[in-house]
Amino acid sequence: MTIHLNTPINLGALHLPNRIIMAPLTRMRAPNSVPTEIMATYYSQRASAGLIISEATPISPQGVGYPSTPGIWSQEQIDAWQKITSAVHNKNGRMFLQLWHVGRISHPDFHDGDLPVAPSAIMPDGQVLTPNGMKPFVTPRALATEEIPGIIDDYRQAAKNALAAEFDGVEIHSANGYLLDQFLRDGTNERTDQYGGSFENRARILLEVTTAVVDVCGAERVGIRLSPSGTFNDMADSNPEAIFSYVLTELSRFNLAYLHIVDALEGDIRHGAKVIALDVLRKAYHGNLIVCGGYDQNRAETVLAEGRADAVAFGQLYVANPDLVERFQQHAPLNPPDPSTFYGGDAKGYTDYPSLTG
Template identity: 60%
Template sequence: MDLLSPIDVGEYRLNNRIFMAPMTRCRSVHNNVPNEMMVQYYTQRASAGLIITEATQISTKGIGYPYTPGIHTAEQVEGWKKVTQSVHAKGGRIFLQLWHVGRISHPAFHNGELPVAPSAIKPSGSIYTYEGMKEFVTPHPLSTGEIKNIVEDYIAGAKNAMEAGFDGVEIHGANGYLIDQFLRDGTNQRTDEYGGSVENRARFLCEIVEAVCAAVGSNKTGVRLSPSGTFNDMKDSDPQKHFSYICERLNRYNLAYLHIIDALEGDIRHGANVVELRILRDAYKGILIANGGYTFERGNQTIRDGLADAVAFGALFLANPDLPERFKTHSELNTPDPASFYTQDETGYLDYPALQCD
């Protein structure tokens, strides 16, 4: 087996193991609605074994970045329908990533109300808003009743994704956003049933997973985690122990897949306590996707070594809409342009060239 081999994920037979990782691109410029640019962008990349969309807000309270799409209004659902229909017409498969940013936000996004989090712990640094850069604030710690309401928002988002024609959903539990904030003891200092032990800190994630699986099917539900991540001022006292437990716990749900972000260069530079992929592979028995700076060669080796079943590529897929064909033919790769990652026009979004076929 290698990256070009087919794979069964959930109820789907996928053409290859070269997945498109979720990447925020900030092109939803009107009411957080997917637009025609986004239709073209995802359709250009339909040869991926599986597309996982950019992180998509489950509610207005989940917003933390300008021009990012949502899945909580009828207009947004209709916008996404155009994306899924076009991707399916090209033979592709596509999951929507469900997102709540938690404390990684600002009152500027919420009519002056505080962002929410498991505990009242302010992240270091600042965030970009429609009004420019703003320093992070101390978030509002969620009550148990508010937590239950957010679980309901995940259910609604998952159902809306199915209405929009997606093949499944990925629950974003990584990168320092709300679910990750509950999982880590550096951001979760609660003393109720959602804090303290790793079993309690995993409760929020498990409640969401159970609810989403019940709503749309476990075979259409994935989860993404970043056990070694330091992005968004994240830390944990013993991530190897804690995330081994979390991965083992996820075996109960018969998910479509578990998506793991490896420690990135920035994480290591910021003192990450690195959790080796092999440890998580031993803990999780289902389909496992690896992500994080992979090359074609490293991806193939990771699959051959049994450490992962598929690999999600981010910046390489951004810059190479026909990445599977380039890997297959060992063709030269386009270079990503970071200056256009988060702009609002077609430059650096729709204009990366595909291979010229004779």
């Protein structure tokens, strides 16, 4: 049988009516890190997706690195998220929460003057958007070995909080140059303890976090996002194919709901990415594979038909097309996204994109 975007699929505990996934999309519309009512409208508009993966959500105040991103560490946040999951479920949708710690991609302005934390004290190139405007990155503080169990506990508690907010599961964010990705790459991890050096050591915190989250949610309600070819946030590794092949082999043992791979994007290639072929990753990982990264409908249908992935996540197309599933089904024209409204703001460019029915 040829697999299409509209072919149903079981991802762990969930039965999805289609393979069109809403990718996690940071929109920065949660002042004081608390989800808002307009977010319930935004997500419920997109409930026909096979699965909605929420915007990246910091697991703790220490994990914050962007203004107005919603958290999952307080009861107020849990209650606010629960209104969003109810709105999605009322439209027969399914939603995972993405668990996030930005690591070094932050600034003291977010932490009362304290330094961001990272595997090693290596400053990323570039600037960060703080509550006080754009500022250069700073050199982060290397986490002490004895602090790492506390980070893992933060992931564990965040997973509990996500279930309390009635999410259908969680996605562990280990991509795009954030904390767990920083541990994996030797360009950002120069540790000499049990969390640095060998593949086994660099992957240790991700596998410990995965174990903790699986203990809370069950493997069938946990996904993981990786960006093996990514250079975003000044990331590099001397041998990404080797480290990520190791990681995927180890993650296969968990029997997770899915693995979510971000393909190499144009920007990654422009910045010298060592691109790992999707076929290599498919061979290393034994389980459901979601791919993401600039896919349109035709390219998505091709990757599914060839058996190189099991579902496809869409980002910018979901920003502008709340009824993306229906538009794909009818081969209807797509609304173009407005990049000027991607981050921050109000309903404009958020909940006001038209659907086919008006």
